[in-house]
Amino acid sequence: MGNKVLMKGNEALAEAAMRCGCRFFFGYPITPQTELAAYMAKKMQKNGGTFLQAESEIAAINMVYGASGAGARVMTSSSSPGISLKQEGISYIAGADLPCLIVNIVRGGPGLGGIQPAQSDYFQATKGGGHGDYHLLVFAPSSVQELADLTSLAFDKADEYRMPAMIMGDGMLGQMMEPVEFKEYVDLKDLPEKPWATTGTQMKRKKNIINSLYLTPEELEELCVKRQERYNKIMETEALYEEIQTEDADLIIVAYGTLARIAMSAVSEARSQGLKVGLIRPITLWPFPAKVFEKRAETSKAFLSVEMSMGQMVEDVKLSVNGKRPVYFYGRTGGMVPQQSAILAEIKKYIKNM
Amino acid sequence: MEKIFDRPHSLSDVVLSYCPGCTHGVVHRLIAEVVDEMGLEGKTIGIAPVGCSVTAYNFFEFDMQEAAHGRAPAVATGIKRVHPDNLVFTYQGDGDLAAIGTAETIHSAARAENITIIFINNTIYGMTGGQMAPTSLVNQVTQTTPYGRKVENQGYPVHVSEMMATIKGACYVERVSVDSIPNIKKTKAAIRKAFECQLAGKGFSLVEILSTCPTNWGMTPVEALDRIRTEMMPEFPLGVYKDCTDEGGVR
Numbered sequence: 001m002g003n004k005v006l007m008k009g010n011e012a013l014a015e016a017a018m019r020c021g022c023r024f025f026f027g028y029p030i031t032p033q034t035e036l037a038a039y040m041a042k043k044m045q046k047n048g049g050t051f052l053q054a055e056s057e058i059a060a061i062n063m064v065y066g067a068s069g070a071g072a073r074v075m076t077s078s079s080s081p082g083i084s085l086k087q088e089g090i091s092y093i094a095g096a097d098l099p100c101l102i103v104n105i106v107r108g109g110p111g112l113g114g115i116q117p118a119q120s121d122y123f124q125a126t127k128g129g130g131h132g133d134y135h136l137l138v139f140a141p142s143s144v145q146e147l148a149d150l151t152s153l154a155f156d157k158a159d160e161y162r163m164p165a166m167i168m169g170d171g172m173l174g175q176m177m178e179p180v181e182f183k184e185y186v187d188l189k190d191l192p193e194k195p196w197a198t199t200g201t202q203m204k205r206k207k208n209i210i211n212s213l214y215l216t217p218e219e220l221e222e223l224c225v226k227r228q229e230r231y232n233k234i235m236e237t238e239a240l241y242e243e244i245q246t247e248d249a250d251l252i253i254v255a256y257g258t259l260a261r262i263a264m265s266a267v268s269e270a271r272s273q274g275l276k277v278g279l280i281r282p283i284t285l286w287p288f289p290a291k292v293f294e295k296r297a298e299t300s301k302a303f304l305s306v307e308m309s310m311g312q313m314v315e316d317v318k319l320s321v322n323g324k325r326p327v328y329f330y331g332r333t334g335g336m337v338p339q340q341s342a343i344l345a346e347i348k349k350y351i352k353n354m
Numbered sequence: 355m356e357k358i359f360d361r362p363h364s365l366s367d368v369v370l371s372y373c374p375g376c377t378h379g380v381v382h383r384l385i386a387e388v389v390d391e392m393g394l395e396g397k398t399i400g401i402a403p404v405g406c407s408v409t410a411y412n413f414f415e416f417d418m419q420e421a422a423h424g425r426a427p428a429v430a431t432g433i434k435r436v437h438p439d440n441l442v443f444t445y446q447g448d449g450d451l452a453a454i455g456t457a458e459t460i461h462s463a464a465r466a467e468n469i470t471i472i473f474i475n476n477t478i479y480g481m482t483g484g485q486m487a488p489t490s491l492v493n494q495v496t497q498t499t500p501y502g503r504k505v506e507n508q509g510y511p512v513h514v515s516e517m518m519a520t521i522k523g524a525c526y527v528e529r530v531s532v533d534s535i536p537n538i539k540k541t542k543a544a545i546r547k548a549f550e551c552q553l554a555g556k557g558f559s560l561v562e563i564l565s566t567c568p569t570n571w572g573m574t575p576v577e578a579l580d581r582i583r584t585e586m587m588p589e590f591p592l593g594v595y596k597d598c599t600d601e602g603g604v605r
Contacts, residue, residue: 024435050435054428055461062425062458066432069419070399074432092422198417198433200440203396209411211420 004181009144010035010174012182013103013167014043016148017075020155021186022101023049024074026063028056030082031115032171033105037077057082061089061102068098069210071197073155077103080121081112083129090164091130095212097227099158101151102136102166105174108335116335117170119257122312125166126286133224135231137165137238138285140256144178150283152183157238159192161230168285170308172258172337240283241292245271249278250354251347252296254317255306256282259338263306266343275351285313293320300325301354306343307331362386364395364415371409375568375575377532378406378474382413384532384542385472388549389416389441398441399433401426405447406480424455427462430469441549443470449479452488452512459518466523466557470548473514473560476567477586484570488512491589496570511589515562519595525557527596531564533582537592551599564590 007015014036017025025040037053044051054060060076067074078086083104093100106121108114125138139154141147147169154165198208214220244264246252255263260281270277280296282289293303302325305314314329321327330346332338361367365386372378389398395416402410404423411418421429426444434442451459451473462469478496479485485498489511493502515529526548530541541563548559564586566578573581597603 024432026432052431052435052465055457058425059428059431059458059461062422062428063432063435065421065425066401066419066429067436068432069429070433070436072432072436088422089425096420198399198419199437200397200399200417201395201415207415208417209420210418211411213408213420215409 004179006177007144007180008035008175008177009147009169010105011039012144012148012180013151014039015182016151017101017155018043018047018049019182019185020152021073021188021191022075022155023047023188024067024072025049025051025076026054026060026067026074027076027078028054028060028082030079032107032174033077033079033103035174036103036105057085058089061086061093064100065089065093065096065098068093068100069096069198071194071199073159073191075101075103077105079105080107080109080118083121083124087130090136091132091134092212093164094130094134094136095132096210097162098164098210099162100164101154101158102164104166104168106168106170108333114335115171117172117258117308117337118333118335119170119259119308120310120312120333121168122285122307122309125168126288126316133228135163135286137161137163137234138168139165140168140283140285141173142257142260142281144173144176144180147173148180148182161234163230168257170258235287238284239287239289239291241289242281242283243292244279244281246278246280246296247299248276250276250301251351252300252303253277253279253306253343253347254282254303254313255279256285256313259306259308262338262340263343266340266347269340269344270347275347277347277351282313288316288320290320293317294322297321297324302326302328302350304328304330304346304350306338306346308337309333362390364389364398366413366415368412370413372406373569375566375578376406377565380532380538381472381474381541381563381565382410384538384545385445386414388542388546392546392549394441394549397439398443399437401430401433401442401444403444403446403450404481405450407445407447407474408481410445424450424453425458426450426455427458427467427469427471431462431465431467434467434469438468441552443472443549445472445474447474447480448477448487448489452514460521463518463521463524463558463560466525468552468555468557470552471560472545473562474565475514475562475590476565477511478567478570480567480570484567489514491585513590515560515595518560523558524560524596525598526551526559526602527562528594529562529564529590529592531582531587531592533564533579547599556599562590564592
């Protein structure tokens with residue numbers, strides 16, 4: 001296209017998904033991802049695809065399972081309470097090695113919680129959520145442009161590794177309007193072939209089975225071990241992050257998603273006051289970019305994880321820093337967003353003793 | 355010598371996992387015969403449920419997906435929307451379809467989803483060892499109703515065909531039985547009609563099949579077949595509950 005358009009994050013995600021070959025969307029209404037489904041409902045049929053409003057999040061994720069097993073590039077979107085309902089299906093999708101995209105526009109929790117921005121689903125997204133040994137690829141964009149770019153990447157990586165991918169955003173990112181440039185529509189013929197899919201044998205091949213049941217423990221263990229080998233490769237090669245002014249930083253702020261932008265403005269303000277502060281912004285939450293923390297534990301004096309939760313990603317920062325440096329935490333939750341001034345105050349609190 | 359009886363091609367040459375006297379095997383064979391006779395093996399995609407038939411994906415030669423408990427109609431919806439010209443059917447028991455999966459069952463019909471549900475009603479959870487099902491009869495003794503299903507505690511059995519017939523999107527709903535040779539033939543005809551209905555794009559179809567569970571009923575296979583006639587049929591009358599095809603008339 002080559003032209004920038006002004007769009008809401010939720011709509012940009014939907015447009016990007018269709019452009020990279022997603023022709024099947026199954027969802028259930030929930031705030032604050034509403035515009036995404038509404039945009040899909042408006043455009044998907046015109047693009048020759050299916051938009052279906054299911055009777056529940058549970059049904060929607062199982063439609064995703066069926067469509068993915070049938071070989072389609074498929075997605076669903078929801079928000080925190082709805083994502084909790086989808087966890088059974090997500091575990092089955094991971095257990096059957098099926099690719100798909102799940103969007104979580106996170107809101108405050110637990111329970112019905114609230115509808116304002118939050119990051120309190122980090123554990124659920126990165127540590128399982130459903131039952132069993134499995135992972136999702138988890139992407140955390142911080143701008144509308146990155147949301148569009150990562151949507152396409154998430155679909156490609158899901159296909160490459162035959163596993164579900166998740167985009168984690170929040171109401172801020174979903175609702176904000178920013179200029180965004182889209183890639184051209186891909187030709188569906190150019191999408192990866194899926195010889196494992198149930199498409200009907202046409203009497204030309206042996207039957208395909210989509211399944212996560214293995215009643216022989218030796219067989220199930222072997223499958224989990226093989227899947228783990230894939231996960232290990234992903235942890236080695238697929239982690240994404242952005243590093244800003246970390247080389248000489250005494251204190252490194254760690255923040256992701258929209259909050260990283262507020263944290264960045266606090267870092268700039270600190271720098272203008274002569275404080276040596278930098279930022280690491282994980283772009284993939286799983287795989288977590290552990291290596292950059294190993295490296296920066298050698299050059300910096302401390303880390304400060306800033307989150308819209310009671311402290312979830314901070315555990316991965318601590319694991320990655322591995323006791324070499326102190327790791328502090330500052331967070332607001334329940335839909336409250338940390339202000340730049342509050343983050344700056346935290347920075348000063350820790351940096352004055354360095 | 356001419357061979358006059360054989361295994362249907364789309365029924366796999368493997369040992370089934372079902373108990374002696376269980377009628378799952380009969381119904382599997384009927385499905386495979388219909389698929390063969392209609393020449394559909396290459397374009398059929400089946401969905402196995404959770405329950406005794408959870409490994410049904412091993413028993414058919416066509417493509418299969420295994421669904422989470424109760425979610426087969428949602429999985430079938432996903433598949434059918436991707437491959438609208440294929441034959442897509444689910445195979446589900448009473449616990450799967452009428453308890454945990456009730457919403458998926460009703461709403462796939464309400465959407466007039468072009469899929470077929472083969473519904474095995476044997477009034478019990480077989481796989482987990484004989485618990486009360488949504489279709490268990492009043493006074494039926496099960497592992498979780500050791501003194502019988504009592505109306506004041508567990509209420510009444512769910513009548514799936516009657517309920518589904520009230521839904522506009524359902525095109526064809528019939529309750530049949532596999533207790534006798536004539537009824538097995540009628541069951542086969544019902545399965546065929548449901549598949550034809552789907553291929554003609556007429557909407558949702560469901561065939562409810564009264565079946566046995568000799569193991570969990572504590573009966574011999576012959577006694578179990580007799581129970582279908584004496585206890586189940588009075589509660590679950592056989593017949594066509596909905597038929598919106600041209601030759602139908604039960605609307």
